[in-house]
Amino acid sequence: MIKSETVRQILDHYRVIWALGHAQSVMGWDSETYMPEEGIKGRAVARAEIAQLIQRFMLDEKFVKLIERAEEEKDLTDIERGIIRTLKRDLKFYQRVPPEVVKEFAKVTSEAFVAWRGAKEKARFDLFLPYLERIVELTRVVAEKLGYEEHPYDALLDLYEEGLTSRDVETVFSVLEPGIKSLLYKLESRGWPRRHPLEDVPYDKAKVEAAVMEVLEFVGYPKARFRVDVSPHPFTVGIATPFDVRITVRYRGVDFREPLFSALHEYGHALYELNIDESLAMTPVGSGVSLGIHESQSRFMENVVGRSREFAAKISPTLRKHLDFLAKYADDDLFYYFNVVRPSLIRTEADEVTYNLHILLRYRLERLMVTGEVKISQLPELWNNEMDRLLGVRPRNDAEGVLQDIHWAHGSIGYFPTYTLGNVVAAMIYYKHGKIRELVAEGNLASVKEYLREKIHRWGSVYPPKELLSRGFGETYNAEYLVKYLDEKYD
Amino acid sequence: MIKSETVRQILDHYRVIWALGHAQSVMGWDSETYMPEEGIKGRAVARAEIAQLIQRFMLDEKFVKLIERAEEEKDLTDIERGIIRTLKRDLKFYQRVPPEVVKEFAKVTSEAFVAWRGAKEKARFDLFLPYLERIVELTRVVAEKLGYEEHPYDALLDLYEEGLTSRDVETVFSVLEPGIKSLLYKLESRGWPRRHPLEDVPYDKAKVEAAVMEVLEFVGYPKARFRVDVSPHPFTVGIATPFDVRITVRYRGVDFREPLFSALHEYGHALYELNIDESLAMTPVGSGVSLGIHESQSRFMENVVGRSREFAAKISPTLRKHLDFLAKYADDDLFYYFNVVRPSLIRTEADEVTYNLHILLRYRLERLMVTGEVKISQLPELWNNEMDRLLGVRPRNDAEGVLQDIHWAHGSIGYFPTYTLGNVVAAMIYYKHGKIRELVAEGNLASVKEYLREKIHRWGSVYPPKELLSRGFGETYNAEYLVKYLDEKYD
Structure with a gap:
């Protein structure tokens, strides 16, 4: 090789x-x-x-x-070029960003994490303010050191998604924002469910765990290379991709959608790592290429497959077997429970339709923060106004507003857009393949997984994200597919 | 510091x-x-x-x-001297033993492990013979490179137990061999139980696990620094001594003594690591000083405490609560079940009395192997004769004879005597303290543990084993205590 x-x-x-x-x-x-x-x-x-x-x-x-x-x-x-490309990316950061900056960044973010946790508990942004100010200052230095062509934010985007620019993100949102808003308007006028009684049903953790494991067995995982554990925050880790990949799930005791769909989400990430060609193992190209592409795999499994009518029908016997309280609900009830749409305050709890507006808000604020066009102290007010404008809801305090996410405390600025990118690419895969729902209805997940393996997974980081997409699907980030997918699904 | x-x-x-x-x-x-x-x-x-x-x-x-x-x-x-002493010991091996030898040793032992496993399954020593020959040759080279004063075996002993010599081991066994043999003779003539019906009772794994966890809670472990898991072979590991120490146990489904006493055994090891002074953490003296001293702590907890009449009485309500089949057995029955004495073929299944004769056999053969006084091909015959002479039992095949232990396949020659050393020191602690059984009867384990902490644990590797013992107990390895302890217990 x-x-x-x-x-x-x-x-x-x-x-x-x-x-x-x-x-x-x-x-x-x-x-x-x-x-x-x-x-x-x-x-x-x-x-x-x-x-x-x-x-x-x-x-x-x-x-x-x-x-x-x-x-x-x-x-x-191609593989050799991929190896050099990824190593040069890693080196670029180490070579351009002075060690003092890296060190201070590490120090500030670890203090900021503690400050953020306290600030969130007390819903007091002022306690977090000085840390975020320093983080943004340092991030600006990093962006300058790394360099960019059009906008300092592009240097940050590239850290998480190779080759992504503000221009790409703008193009995506220029399609998404009107598309989602008009869909939301339609859903409201037509009375799509905004709540479901199952959201409030408490569950027995062991029973939901058994159901989730059985659903994971249905979607199929390689027993000798995979495991599932419990942790406070669900995650996927390729310990030794592709030989040992693990996910975690958590069980909070109410609303069993959460563990079910986070298990499918993490399983989507895991599948990517598990399907990378073995010959790439232990090399710099032996894992997923970017956050956006990774997120496309988890969103595809969680939303496109997992939240489809066909999937709900397919797993409903398993769910009913373990969860007595489902006896009085039909398969269609499950589908609506899985797909409630409701403008809300918390990103991580958002549905498939409104989710990307949460990202749009963060993207806009981050760009303003990085250029200094907005004072950090003005963020809460800006946040709340923007929530109102985009989703028609207004946080009662900063804990459910500007303080809700951990990312800025971690110093991850430029990260959020990769979530939307993932949703966009997941919808692209849906249309490019063309028969996903039929295969899910047949229970033929193997064929779906083989398609993903061939188009995305096996290549690891050999090709940069845009090239990988072009090779597999003939185009890069085209948000029209996501709007179309949502329109059709929530019709 | x-x-x-x-x-x-x-x-x-x-x-x-x-x-x-x-x-x-x-x-x-x-x-x-x-x-x-x-x-x-x-x-x-x-x-x-x-x-x-x-x-x-x-x-x-x-x-x-x-x-x-x-x-x-x-x-x-003292701490600084300990740091230099332990580092020099580590360096000595790296500096004196040529890398080629280390490399070949690693290669041969990894092949030997596979060969040994197959040979043991088929009970065919000849399949393992060429590997063991090469391992012994390499071990001889290592001994010569490391150097010694009286006997090449001393260089190997020192690898596992700093400062231990054949002379020390001879002195120990010169007391133990006659002492144990005369005790065995007495037990036989007086009809001490050689079998117990509970040995054959199958158990529910989950119930024994619950009982074992409750016994561990009774002996007391720091929840925030300790955990218990299941593995094929029980072990203890100080992940970050003393902040994170873990043990494992296995459940085979019959004879619940095995998980119970292996849990107590590993807990004894863990306690040592957990009690090392925090100021020594992350330094070269921040873990247990030697295998023998470590084994003294596990044997103390397993045998001296765990197999005492007082302990059996103390934990019998816990055991009965979880294990229905114990209803018809009195506390004294449990004590005899825990302390069956029976000359047998397999070291790892041996009782407290006969165990050290198994070690004596291995010690003698190892010395002959290292000097070349015996051909490796003669080992099975020698082994069987020696078993007969020491314990009055004779293996029917090599799987239950010379092939039973993994140590030689691992290349660990000179390791076995540390097991006996551990038993000797455990008995010394028993008499030096003087009131162990009374405290166990009161359920006052905290006081026993504090004694061990002060005398042994807290020092980590600051003092070499002999100095540690001299400081704590006024003498080093005195096997008279072990003979006395056994004589009194099995009276």
Whole structure:
């Protein structure tokens, strides 16, 4: 597979970086699932030391030279080019952003996380304000150091989604915003369910867990390479992609949609990592290429498949078997329960239709923050006005407004748009394939999964996101499909 | 705590070595508990890479020089001296044993493990013979490179138990062998139970698990720093001593003594790591000092405490609550079930009295193997004769004879005597304290644990084993206590 001697040497050097990343993944997974509480005292030190080590090996002079040399070689294969491309992306950050900035960023965000948690509890934005101000300042420095063509925000977008620009995002939202608003208006006038009694039904955790596991078995996972655990926040981790990929779910005790659809969501992420070609394992291109593409896989499984009428009908016997309280509900009831549409305040609880307006709000504010066009102290007011304008609801306090998400406290600015990108690409896949719902109705998930494997999964990070989409589907982020998909589904 | 600037620099450098060891511990624990089967494909590579990295950082020239410089400093504190002593021990192996030998040893033992497993299944020593021959040859090279004063076996003993010599082991067995043999003779003539009906009673795994967890709660563990999982072979691991220490247990479905006492055994190991002084965390002296001292803690908890009449009486209500089949048995029945004595073939199933004769056999054979006084092909015959001579039983085949233990396939020669050392020290602690059984009868385990903490645990590896024992108990390995303890218990 690897023909270039230089790339072979690069992979030899990279193996220890991969091994350290593997260790970080195991430690991360363990921290969220089984680690005893006080274990954090050792874990934090170990993870920080190993993160430093990874950086040191990445910046190793010989390694950097090898990468530069390989870049000049002609006749590289696609995989070899992918390896050089992804390594150069990683190096760019380390080389351009001064270590002092990285260090201060780490310090500020870890303090900011604590401040944010307290501020959210007390619904007091002022407690978080100075931290966010500093984070935005540092983010601006990072953007300048990384460089951009049109807008500093583009440098940040690219950190999470290779090659994504404000222009792309604007184009997407220029279609989505009117499309969703007009759909919302129609749904309201036609009386699409805004609430469902099942939302308030408490459940037995063990029974819902059994049902969720059976649904996961129906969608099909490789037992020897996959596991499901419980954690406070659901996540997917490719411990050693594609040989060992794990997801987590949580059970809160009321409204069983949450664990069901978060399990399907994480399973979509997992499937991506599980289907990456084995020959790419332990190389820089051996995992999913970007957050947006990853999110397209989880949204596809959660929404396009999981929230379809056909899927609801298919899993309803399993759900009824485990959950007595479903006896009086028909399959169609389940479908409406899964697809309630209601403008609301909290992004993570939003339905398929309104979700992207939550992202649009954040995208707009982030761009203003990064250029300094808005003072951070004005954010809550701006947030609330924008919620009103986009969704017709207004937060009663900052906890359910500007303070709701953890991302800014983490320093992740430029991240949110990848969620919408994921929804856009999921709808594209739906139409490009053409027969997803028929296959779900037949229970033929294997064929759907094979399609995703061929078009997306197997390639890992060999091609950048836009190229991957163009190769598989003939176009990149076309939001028309998402509007059409929503219009048809909620017709 | 650290006054020497040199030692401070040593600890700074050591932190990354500690972090890598921490990662190895988490990965090791995960491999035995939760890792999906095929995860091994990535895990094996990651662990090998990180092991190499640890070696590289240990042999770093600057680090070695710092250690040498610190060694010459006067006025080092006990802790500082302990740090230098333990690092020099680690370095000694890396520096004296050529990398080719280490590499071949790793290769041969990993092949030998597979060969041993097959040979044991088929009860055919000849399939394992060539591997064991090569392992013994390499072990002899290692012993020569490490150096010794009296006997090459001493170099191997020292690898597992700092400062232990054949002379020490001979002295121990010169007391133990006649003592145990005469006790066995007495027990037989007086009709001490050789079997108990409870040995054959099948159990519900979940119920025994609940009972074991309740017994562990009775002996008391710090919930925020400890956890129990299930694995094929029970073990203890200090993931980040003393903040995160974990044990595992297995449930085979018959004879509930096994999970009960292996849980207490592993808990004894865990307690040692949990009680090491927090100020030693993440330093080279921040974990248990040797296998023998570690085993003394597990044997103390398992046998001296766990198999006492007082403990049986104390936990019998818990056991009865969970296990219906105990209704017809009195507390004394439990005591005899826990303390059946029967010369038998398999070390890991041996009782407290005969156990050390199994070790004596292995010790004798290992010494003959290392000097070449016996041909490896003669081992099965020698083994069987020695079993007959020591215990009056004779294996019907090599699977229940010379092939039973994994240690030689792992290349662990010189390891077995630490088990007996552990039993010896556990009995010493019993008499040095003087009132263990009274405290167990009162249910006052906290006081017993505090004693162990003060005498052994808190010191980590600050003092070498013999010095630790001398400081705490005024003498080192005195086997008279073990003979006395057994004589009194089985009277």
